[in-house]
Amino acid sequence: MATNITFHEGIVSYEERCSLLGQQGATIWLTGLSASGKSTIATALEQHLLHQHKSAFRLDGDNIRFGLNKDLGFSPKDREENIRRIAEVSTLFSASSSLTITSFISPYAADRDVARKLHDEHKPPLPFIEVFVDASVEECEKRDPKGLYKKARAGEIKEFTGISAPYEAPPKPEIHIDADKTSVEDSVKIITQYLLEKGYLKVN
Incomplete structure (x- = not known):
């Protein structure tokens, strides 16, 4: 680990950057099982936000x-x-004032807590929005677009989350999406509405 380094503050402050760009940075952290629909929701959300400029x-x-x-x-x-x-x-x-959307299984609560802590300890603190895309293993296996569950069941993939490795569901996510019953379009609406209510997103 390097020790002879010094953090250099930029000339443009976070507040000035947000003011100039007309938006606040935040991380929207989608977590859930493989094939739960995280990436599909993330892609649709990114497109929706970009269309909102x-x-x-x-x-x-x-x-x-x-x-x-x-x-x-x-x-x-x-x-x-x-x-x-x-x-x-x-x-x-997020510190650049961008709305950052992550789509990863991120199965361990401790690891997600580390991510949240990084945002909380940033100066100034950055919003960290945990979105639990909650789909049952049964539903994920039905979707299984890459055939990963089938391979995991056959023992061809080791340490596969939900089958041979654990998934620790978030106990108190900012947003909980029932992916077995909620469409991609409605999921995007739920997340967007949260961003609006919290003031992270403003309508042009």
């Missing part, structure tokens, strides 16, 4: 696992480091 960016496995975190596997330790890096990146994006 808001700065929004989505972080998911495609742009993280194939780049920044391509050196990590799926062991508990690697999962922990994967989420830590994502939390750091999402904090940077």
